[in-house]
């Protein structure tokens with residue numbers, strides 16, 4: 001049995017896929033949402049139009065968790081610490097697999113560090129990579145990275161969480177897996193802005209490539225391995241998110257570039273992470289021009305011409 005904590009689009013999609021392997025508990029913090037999902041056998045709020053298999057038990061009560069089953073934490077990054085602190089007693093003793101992408105704004109930390117700080121001694125891992133919730137939920141083929149610092153536990157989790165349509169690759173580089181997934185969202189906002197402003201696919205390719213170099217600069221300085229960044233959780237997710245309007249980060253950037261409104265209730269992880277990444281880079285004396293451009297655009301959505309001018313007038317250098 002597996003528990004998925006967080007009934008957003010991704011948590012629900014993971015629960016649907018995992019239900020092919022055996023019983024799944026899908027937990028939401030909202031009792032009314034649990035009731036609605038139980039009655040409709042659908043998550044109409046976050047993943048409409050897809051039936052929840054019978055093998056998924058929906059609950060808003062953590063106290064009933066069977067001992068030691070893995071818990072996948074699928075809540076937005078900036079909510080992870082608060083959620084784990086609130087439910088620390090219920091989560092203690094369970095292997096915890098973070099499924100969120102981002103850097104915490106208040107600390108500059110990633111998901112597994114937050115889990116270790118909140119529940120010292122916990123077994124932690126990160127599940128990340130290129131996959132849209134709707135694709136997973138519809139049973140389309142997807143491949144993700146499961147990173148766990150403990151190789152033996154990682155091997156066990158890889159087996160437990162692989163499903164017929166979700167193929168997991170294993171890594172021990174949690175830093176690389178987390179940072180690839182976090183920082184690609186920042187570049188996707190930039191890629192969306194380029195396309196929204198009508199600057200063209202060539203400009204987007206340039207931004208993606210220089211963004212990729214920037215991800216490597218910050219992530220390797222923080223201890224990531226270069227091979228991880230060229231894998232599913234890095235390059236794979238960067239390509240997916242920067243080129244598909246199924247991505248919320250891309251669509252948010254597109255709206256910024258086009259000067260059109262964007263629904264503020266939609267989860268856009270790259271916005272807070274852009275600021276967190278820039279803070280960390282500045283503290284380390286690293287230059288992240290694309291991330292700085294995204295932050296400038298977040299601060300002043302009408303500043304796109306100046307932001308582009310700043311990027312294009314940087315000193316010429318070797319690639």
Ligand SMILES: NC(=O)C1=CN([C@@H]2O[C@H](COP(=O)(O)OP(=O)(O)OC[C@H]3O[C@@H](n4cnc5c(N)ncnc54)[C@H](OP(=O)(O)O)[C@@H]3O)[C@@H](O)[C@H]2O)C=CC1
Nearest residue numbers: 007008009010011029046075076079083100101132133267
């Ligand atoms: N959607 C996707 O395609 C993918 C998403 N991810 C990652 O998964 C993470 C979650 O995203 P996603 O599911 O899409 O987001 P959604 O916006 O669809 O859902 C977020 C969920 O988290 C819940 N939530 C918010 N705050 C808390 C809290 N304090 N305690 C418990 N639950 C809370 C929300 O509840 P409520 O509805 O009540 O607000 C909602 O159910 C993100 O980091 C994202 O990057 C990764 C891969 C793919």
Ligand SMILES: O=C(CO)COP(=O)(O)O
Nearest residue numbers: 129130131132247248249
């Ligand atoms: O992380 C994702 C795809 O791998 C989902 O991207 P968005 O959060 O931008 O929708």
